[in-house]
Amino acid sequence: MRILYFYPENPLHKAKGNNARALSLLEYFKSRNITVDFVGVETDLFATNEINKLKEEKLISNGYFLPVFIRKKNKLKYFFQYSLPNKIKGKIGLFDNIRSGHIPAFNEALKENEYDVILISYLYWSKLIKNNPYLKKAKLIIDTHDFLTSQFQKKKKFQLGKFFETEIKLLNSYDKILVISPEEKYLFSQFINKEIALITHSLPQKxxxxxxxxxxxxxxxxxxxxxxxxxxxxxxxxxxxxxxxxxxxxxxxxxxxxxxxxxxxxxxxxxxxxxxxxxxxxxxxxxxxxxxxxxxxxxxxxxxxxxxxxxxxxxxxxxxxxxxxxxxxxxxxxxxxxxxxxxxxxxxxxxxxxxxxxxxxxxxxxxxxxxxxxxxxxxxx
Structure with a gap:
């Protein structure tokens, strides 16, 4: 089996809980001899050296990066490509982390390889796979990490119905959904007729x-x-x-x-x-x-x-x-x-x-x- 795993941060930085979860998944894939290609978002703290460390530990086979998008340095591009279109179309920009150059960079991995599974972390990266012509026959799995509508409830202009509807619509674009808590499994299962698997966090007994x-x-x-x-x-x-x-x-x-x-x-x-x-x-x-x-x-x-x-x-x-x-x-x-x-x-x-x-x-x-x-x-x- 060959998997393309997108996770934006460095899984080896274990001080953050979300990184620990990503690392635990990589360790599971390694234990099952699954070939994993990894895609992250390049930053000053996450670059080629860190990808090489993941390779040295035999957690991944190939590594790819999406280019970092610095909003302060791209104010006009951000306004015309993301902020203005979202306002015109009535979309919720908080559910979309895709920026200039991300999709072409992601597609490089898809063009070079054929995958059985594409695993995406966080719903706000879903545009990486939306209507993508290079997916081939890969099954699409989302690792939600969290219930995003709840995370956004204190944002300006929050509307429960609109936000929750957006989250459910995005979840429905995947073949399988991974959740980390029984509460989220129960909630999503009321509105989605897809396989929803509870993958709680695992560790060796210490x-x-x-x-x-x-x-x-x-x-x-x-x-x-x-x-x-x-x-x-x-x-x-x-x-x-x-x-x-x-x-x-x-x-x-x-x-x-x-x-x-x-x-x-x-x-x-x-x-x-x-x-x-x-x-x-x-x-x-x-x-x-x-x-x-x-x-x-x-x-x-x-x-x-x-x-x-x-x-x-x-x-x-x-x-x-x-x-x-x-x-x-x-x-x-x-x-x-x-x-x-x-x-x-x-x-x-x-x-x-x-x-x-x-x-x-x-x-x-x-x-x-x-x-x-x-x-x-x-x-x-």
Whole structure:
């Protein structure tokens, strides 16, 4: 089997949850000896050297790039080619990331090769395959990553019906649809008569990596509006209720939005996140908004770490209880759950055991790979 996989970013930058998902798919393809050609969007941080690294790790066979489009340097072109036509036709530009030069660059891969499957990440890149004469007999699969209508609801001139109708119409242009959460599968299945597969995030089971704890709490987050709001909530309302003797590690670009605290170590980038998880007692995921599964929660559960989170933190999980997560939107209860886990060894062991049991049942490689085998119609013996 030969697959053309479009994913705009660098999958090897694992600090972001969406990159971790893309990498996990590449690792699945490698495990099944599937030939993968990869298409990304070229930037200063994602260029030939990174494609070569993907090749060295035998995750891809060939790599292609779409040219980066810098809006500030192409204001007139953006207005006449995208903004004005969208206004005239009444289209929603937020669902369209295609810019000048993207489609010809994508077609180079299609012209040179014949694919069994073309896998596109994110609906707003759907124009890459729309009415494309070079698709040949390839099956089209979309990895949605998220429910976009919900993501756009605070945008200017948002109209629920119009946005949702656009999302459903785009989804219907594919042969199969991959979703990351049971909530999204249920929602889309009410309006789409296509195969919709729940491909939750998977990782190797890593509880054996646990070492002596360096940190009491680990908090991993990237830079987006949901995470910045969540970080402010935690440090404004929960942190003051915690003992300042606790050692807290905050990892990722979220560190740019967090003040300096004597017991908080801020690490903007780390090569191997597993090492820090292994040195931590518990993880937190203070999420007040956003949709889809939280990859950081799955990463913590893979090591058997209890997770304290808000209600949004368990979005996308198959089970909402007895899964290694303690959930509260109340700052006092959130802080109390952290304190109980760190002071009550029996309770900690119970929640950690639930984390391991839940992870093995739903997010282990075996559990997810069997679903992917069905999606890509592979027979396993």
């Amino acid at each position: 509880s054996n990596l646990k070492t002596e704890s360096k940190y009491d709490i680990i908090y991993v987050a990237s830079e987006n509006e949901h995470n910045t709001k969540a970080a402010k909530w935690f440090f404004d309302h929960v942190y003051p209720l915690l003992s300042k003797s606790l050692k807290i590690a905050v990892i990722g670009k979220i560190t740019k939005f967090i003040d300096d605290y004597p017991n908080v170590e801020k690490i903007s980038f780390i090569e191997n996140l597993d090492d820090t998880y292994a040195q931590s007692k518990i993880a937190i995921c203070p999420m007040l908004s956003g949709t889809g599964i939280k990859i950081k929660v799955i990463e913590a559960l893979s090591l058997g770490l209890p997770v304290v989170c808000n209600e949004r933190g368990v979005d996308g999980l198959i089970n909402k209880s007895n899964n290694g997560c303690l959930v509260s939107n109340d700052p006092n209860e959130f802080a109390s759950q952290i304190n109980t886990l760190l002071t009550d060894a029996v309770f900690y062991t119970k929640i950690s055991s639930e984390a391991n049991t839940y992870f093995n049942a739903h997010h282990s490689l075996d559990a997810t790979y069997s679903v992917l085998d069905n999606v890509f119609e592979l027979q396993r013996f």
